[in-house]
Amino acid sequence: MSQALTLARPYARAAFSLAQDAGRLPQWSALIGFAAQAAAVPEAHDAVVHPLAKADDLVELLLPPGDSDPNFRQFLAVLADNRRLALLPEIAGLFDQLRADAERVVKATVTSAQPLDAAELEMLRSSLRKRFGREVELATAVDAGLIGGAVIDTGEVVIDGSLRTKLARLGAALAN
Numbered sequence: 472m473s474q475a476l477t478l479a480r481p482y483a484r485a486a487f488s489l490a491q492d493a494g495r496l497p498q499w500s501a502l503i504g505f506a507a508q509a510a511a512v513p514e515a516h517d518a519v520v521h522p523l524a525k526a527d528d529l530v531e532l533l534l535p536p537g538d539s540d541p542n543f544r545q546f547l548a549v550l551a552d553n554r555r556l557a558l559l560p561e562i563a564g565l566f567d568q569l570r571a572d573a574e575r576v577v578k579a580t581v582t583s584a585q586p587l588d589a590a591e592l593e594m595l596r597s598s599l600r601k602r603f604g605r606e607v608e609l610a611t612a613v614d615a616g617l618i619g620g621a622v623i624d625t626g627e628v629v630i631d632g633s634l635r636t637k638l639a640r641l642g643a644a645l646a647n
Contacts, residue, residue: 476565479558482550483565487573489542496570500563502543506533507563510556519556526551533559575605582612583621584634599623 490499510519510533518524518532530547533556550556571578579599581587587595592609599607603625614622619634 475558475561478555479561479565482555482558483562483569486546486562486566487569489546490566491573493542495540496573498540499543500567500570502535502540503559503563503566505535506547507559509533510559516557529556576608577603577605577625578608578610579623579625580610580612581621581623582614582617584613584615584617584619586613587611587621595621595623 486499486503487496490496493499509515515532519529526548529551530544533547534544547556550559550562577599581592581595592611596607596609599609617633617635618638620632620637622633622636623630
């Protein structure tokens with residue numbers, strides 16, 4: 472996996488630079504996301520990694536219907552020529568990270584024991600905005616195994632306020 476990320480990083484940076492220069496970061500994010508999902512479909516993946524597949528055919532396979540961005544088409548062509556289309560999922564992830572950094576956005580996943588209502592999510596978003604000094608995009612998940620509380624994961628920082636973890640710490644402290 473780390474080798475794939477190492478190989479994908481320069482392509483993600485190049486795509487980000489092209490998209491940023493054209494002022495099309497959201498559009499390219501969607502285009503790369505579509506191509507990455509298309510490349511992950513088993514039949515398409517088999518074609519992408521097949522040594523005899525023609526680069527032009529692969530580009531057409533991975534382009535979204537109605538795509539009219541010649542720079543994105545050329546980007547896919549470069550990936551196809553270098554036999555790097557299988558890296559599209561990693562490139563998409565890295566591209567989105569670069570975009571979030573440029574747009575000063577933190578993406579966080581909040582996993583709670585029970586679903587959070589809109590007011591709780593907004594209060595949490597506001598607190599995270601103050602902590603990170605950036606806008607915050609929240610995704611939610613529910614895990615009843617947490618018993619209570621929540622776990623917030625930003626990818627780089629994990630804030631674990633779950634009752635399960637607090638009970639585990641208490642148990643460890645009592646065992647000593």
